[in-house]
Amino acid sequence: MVKLKGFQKLTLTDQALQTWFNVLQLGKPNVVEVSLQEALHLVLAEDLVALEDLPRFDKSAMDGYAVKSADLFGASQSKPVVLQLTQSDQLDAKQANPVWTGNPIPKGADAVVMLEHTQTRGGELEVWSQLTPWANISKVGEDTTKGTVVAKAGTRLNPYHIGLAAALGYIQLKVAQKPKVAILPTGNELAELGTERAPNQIYDSNKVMVSAMCQELGAETVDLGLAKDNTEEIAQKIQRALKTCDAVITTGGTSVGGLDLVPDAVNGLGKPGVIVHGVALRPAMPTAVAMLESKPVLILSGNPVAAIIGFEVFGRPLICRMLGMSQTEPRPIVNATLTKRVTSALGRKTYVRVRVSLKADKLTAEPVSAKGSGSISTMTQSNGYIIVPENREGVSEGETVIVHMFGSLEVA
Amino acid sequence: MVKLKGFQKLTLTDQALQTWFNVLQLGKPNVVEVSLQEALHLVLAEDLVALEDLPRFDKSAMDGYAVKSADLFGASQSKPVVLQLTQSDQLDAKQANPVWTGNPIPKGADAVVMLEHTQTRGGELEVWSQLTPWANISKVGEDTTKGTVVAKAGTRLNPYHIGLAAALGYIQLKVAQKPKVAILPTGNELAELGTERAPNQIYDSNKVMVSAMCQELGAETVDLGLAKDNTEEIAQKIQRALKTCDAVITTGGTSVGGLDLVPDAVNGLGKPGVIVHGVALRPAMPTAVAMLESKPVLILSGNPVAAIIGFEVFGRPLICRMLGMSQTEPRPIVNATLTKRVTSALGRKTYVRVRVSLKADKLTAEPVSAKGSGSISTMTQSNGYIIVPENREGVSEGETVIVHMFGSLEVA
Numbered sequence: 040m041v042k043l044k045g046f047q048k049l050t051l052t053d054q055a056l057q058t059w060f061n062v063l064q065l066g067k068p069n070v071v072e073v074s075l076q077e078a079l080h081l082v083l084a085e086d087l088v089a090l091e092d093l094p095r096f097d098k099s100a101m102d103g104y105a106v107k108s109a110d111l112f113g114a115s116q117s118k119p120v121v122l123q124l125t126q127s128d129q130l131d132a133k134q135a136n137p138v139w140t141g142n143p144i145p146k147g148a149d150a151v152v153m154l155e156h157t158q159t160r161g162g163e164l165e166v167w168s169q170l171t172p173w174a175n176i177s178k179v180g181e182d183t184t185k186g187t188v189v190a191k192a193g194t195r196l197n198p199y200h201i202g203l204a205a206a207l208g209y210i211q212l213k214v215a216q217k218p219k220v221a222i223l224p225t226g227n228e229l230a231e232l233g234t235e236r237a238p239n240q241i242y243d244s245n246k247v248m249v250s251a252m253c254q255e256l257g258a259e260t261v262d263l264g265l266a267k268d269n270t271e272e273i274a275q276k277i278q279r280a281l282k283t284c285d286a287v288i289t290t291g292g293t294s295v296g297g298l299d300l301v302p303d304a305v306n307g308l309g310k311p312g313v314i315v316h317g318v319a320l321r322p323a324m325p326t327a328v329a330m331l332e333s334k335p336v337l338i339l340s341g342n343p344v345a346a347i348i349g350f351e352v353f354g355r356p357l358i359c360r361m362l363g364m365s366q367t368e369p370r371p372i373v374n375a376t377l378t379k380r381v382t383s384a385l386g387r388k389t390y391v392r393v394r395v396s397l398k399a400d401k402l403t404a405e406p407v408s409a410k411g412s413g414s415i416s417t418m419t420q421s422n423g424y425i426i427v428p429e430n431r432e433g434v435s436e437g438e439t440v441i442v443h444m445f446g447s448l449e450v451a
Numbered sequence: 452m453v454k455l456k457g458f459q460k461l462t463l464t465d466q467a468l469q470t471w472f473n474v475l476q477l478g479k480p481n482v483v484e485v486s487l488q489e490a491l492h493l494v495l496a497e498d499l500v501a502l503e504d505l506p507r508f509d510k511s512a513m514d515g516y517a518v519k520s521a522d523l524f525g526a527s528q529s530k531p532v533v534l535q536l537t538q539s540d541q542l543d544a545k546q547a548n549p550v551w552t553g554n555p556i557p558k559g560a561d562a563v564v565m566l567e568h569t570q571t572r573g574g575e576l577e578v579w580s581q582l583t584p585w586a587n588i589s590k591v592g593e594d595t596t597k598g599t600v601v602a603k604a605g606t607r608l609n610p611y612h613i614g615l616a617a618a619l620g621y622i623q624l625k626v627a628q629k630p631k632v633a634i635l636p637t638g639n640e641l642a643e644l645g646t647e648r649a650p651n652q653i654y655d656s657n658k659v660m661v662s663a664m665c666q667e668l669g670a671e672t673v674d675l676g677l678a679k680d681n682t683e684e685i686a687q688k689i690q691r692a693l694k695t696c697d698a699v700i701t702t703g704g705t706s707v708g709g710l711d712l713v714p715d716a717v718n719g720l721g722k723p724g725v726i727v728h729g730v731a732l733r734p735a736m737p738t739a740v741a742m743l744e745s746k747p748v749l750i751l752s753g754n755p756v757a758a759i760i761g762f763e764v765f766g767r768p769l770i771c772r773m774l775g776m777s778q779t780e781p782r783p784i785v786n787a788t789l790t791k792r793v794t795s796a797l798g799r800k801t802y803v804r805v806r807v808s809l810k811a812d813k814l815t816a817e818p819v820s821a822k823g824s825g826s827i828s829t830m831t832q833s834n835g836y837i838i839v840p841e842n843r844e845g846v847s848e849g850e851t852v853i854v855h856m857f858g859s860l861e862v863a
Contacts, residue, residue, distance in 0.1 A: 075644065079663045093828070094653065100754075100825060102709025139680070139710050140753060141640045141703075143651045154709045182826040190831055197858060198667060199830035202660030202755055206653070206827055210645040228553045232487065233622040239555045241506065241618070248614030251491045255610060268551075291553075297514025297566050298551050341553060343614055369860050371783030372809075397784075400853075413512060414594040415618055416505070418611035419602055441812075446609060448781050 049319040059328040068215035081214040092180035105148035151175035218361040221280035273304040291341025323349035375404035383427040392421035398451040422446030461731040471740040480627035493626040504592035516547040517560035563587035630773040633692035657702040685716035703753030735761035787816035795839040804833035810863040834858030
């Protein structure tokens with residue numbers, strides 16, 4: 040059942056992604072309505088539009104007294120102006136009405152004098168500062184005006200978007216339905232977590248890890264178990280997943296020049312099957328991208344680090360598009376000084392793991408080297424990666440590099 | 452019921468936080484065990500230690516053939532070496548055993564030759580490259596060795612930590628129990644989301660927003676409803692919350708020089724009550740920090756932006772400590788060029804919202820100005836903030852600033 044083939048042509052990384060997306064022609068996500076309480080980190084499916092002016096009435100920005108600014112002309116500590124206190128919501132000349140932050144401004148008032156600049160004396164108020172018209176007042180529509188798009192479709196909702204939506208009177212938001220991604224690690228060497236391993240087996244770490252990477256972006260994941268190195272078993276599981284899921288991600292059973300069980304299984308299931316196999320990308324050369332029943336299939340290496348980088352390059356943009364984003368959500372980036380030369384192969388886009396630290400206001404990026412790209416501990420020892428483009432052979436010590444951060448900065 | 456007081460002394464921001472933490476003396480968080488599938492973004496309560504060497508056996512890093520490297524001495528395309536194919540897990544001289552990536556290395560073998568450098572001829576294998584000993588083999592313990600601390604207590608788990616834990620045989624992890632934080636907005640002007648508002652009322656946006664800010668860091672939140680501007684009602688709700696929750700966060704009813712209903716309510720409930728009230732911080736001066744029944748109480752401004760900054764400065768460090776982190780989890784930072792002068796008051800730490808964009812490899816930070824600090828739309832229009840320290844009056848256009856990012860970078 041094992042098909043071997045010689046070294047094949049590698050496709051450039053950007054071209055592989057573009058070709059895949061061109062074939063996929065992903066549509067808009069399904070829309071679901073969720074309460075504001077459930078909306079954190081979900082992705083807006085429609086523009087969020089202000090339903091009314093915010094604030095919807097002129098309101099006080101201070102604790103103090105609503106006044107007519109003209110009445111205070113010339114007021115100072117040595118020459119306080121005296122106003123009549125009132126509770127009426129219609130202010131006449133020489134009157135003052137107490138207001139707390141957020142209170143509507145009474146009709147006739149055009150400024151709020153801070154509590155600290157006043158003193159009450161019986162029914163009267165001494166004021167010792169003058170004010171420009173509309174001082175300390177948040178005017179109608181100052182925050183946003185009715186009809187304004189305050190967040191575009193495709194925005195991932197942070198707490199502040201949710202706060203703004205609440206202020207505007209929303210109780211639910213239309214968000215992209217979570218895409219359902221099936222995860223299938225393959226390989227005779229794999230044992231499920233918590234089971235007995237044979238002496239030549241290892242625990243599968245890819246399923247729970249790739250699932251977490253998908254969930255972090257806002258996908259729901261479906262556990263397909265594990266598949267043996269067997270084309271029929273792999274094909275059956277993928278086929279079953281396609282019935283209920285929006286995408287399938289596999290690990291293992293793909294190589295450049297070696298074992299190609301998963302690409303073979305995918306190609307046996309229909310057209311177009313595998314679209315690109317073998318990418319000029321290190322680590323992650325054996326990655327393949329495919330489509331079956333109009334759904335994306337991403338075939339990652341079984342090597343955990345290659346699977347991570349393959350997911351970063353293909354899986355992350357995929358899930359962002361499935362959520363309706365027009366661009367792949369960028370990771371935070373920092374500029375840092377490389378502490379040690381890194382090597383890379385000309386013609387391959389190379390992801391180099393680094394550890395970024397902040398010390399005396401300087402950011403440095405230290406390459407996290409490892410003998411094998413399979414060492415998953417290099418991902419936990421690092422907090423970001425740099426991308427060395429195809430036209431460069433390595434990066435010199437002391438160069439400023441852009442680091443894409445996936446972990447917290449180390450502050451020394 | 453309303454107590455007014457004059458302008459009070461402001462405490463320096465760092466000192467306020469330090470004083471609060473000194474009084475609080477937060478202990479270690481409660482420990483709970485969760486499955487790897489549930490562990491994403493939770494915080495390790497104990498060091499994660501390698502239970503065994505990883506890999507636990509020498510394994511192939513390639514698809515190819517396990518060989519004795521000495522047998523291949525001098526092999527080349529023009530002078531291939533011919534080996535005998537075997538399936539035995541004990542390799543003798545001049546033998547080769549097919550292995551896939553991840554397979555254990557048969558005894559007696561000390562290298563793996565890549566498939567691409569070989570050709571099978573019946574039961575024989577032609578090899579046309581020589582190898583150094585241990586070429587293409589991942590050796591025992593190469594990734595990590597038994598007993599190594601692979602992630603420290605206090606680490607927030609990302610997908611790669613989870614993958615590494617799985618590879619090491621973990622099925623559950625000990626993590627910090629989510630602290631339970633009660634949220635109580637106060638103010639007569641507030642109406643609950645989805646209810647009828649009086650003409651002088653606004654929808655409360657702080658409860659859902661502050662809840663989301665807490666949840667984002669890994670806390671569980673408890674909805675206490677809303678409280679009117681009434682010391683007794685506020686006190687009753689806080690008292691009830693202290694019975695079941697680990698911390699209380701209020702908004703509104705605090706000012707510098709004005710309405711102090713919440714600090715008064717807290718002080719009425721016991722000792723020490725309010726520890727610091729009035730911080731040299733803009734916006735967020737009226738923030739107060741307190742302790743009741745050994746539990747933290749954080750009193751935020753009712754102004755949404757001041758509440759956000761008050762939470763950033765006091766709430767975020769609090770929740771990180773409650774989760775057992777030794778330091779406050781830093782936000783991603785970028786260095787960017789300020790596009791416009793910003794002003795700040797000497798003696799106040801000032802948080803200035805900015806929008807960071809990347810254009811032609813240059814990062815710029817554009818101040819997001821607004822008439823009032825109450826404009827929550829300034830938080831959704833920006834993606835980070837800069838901190839102007841107490842000893843500076845503003846920052847000039849063109850200066851390089853450190854931006855703390857809370858949203859995605861805008862890529863032009």
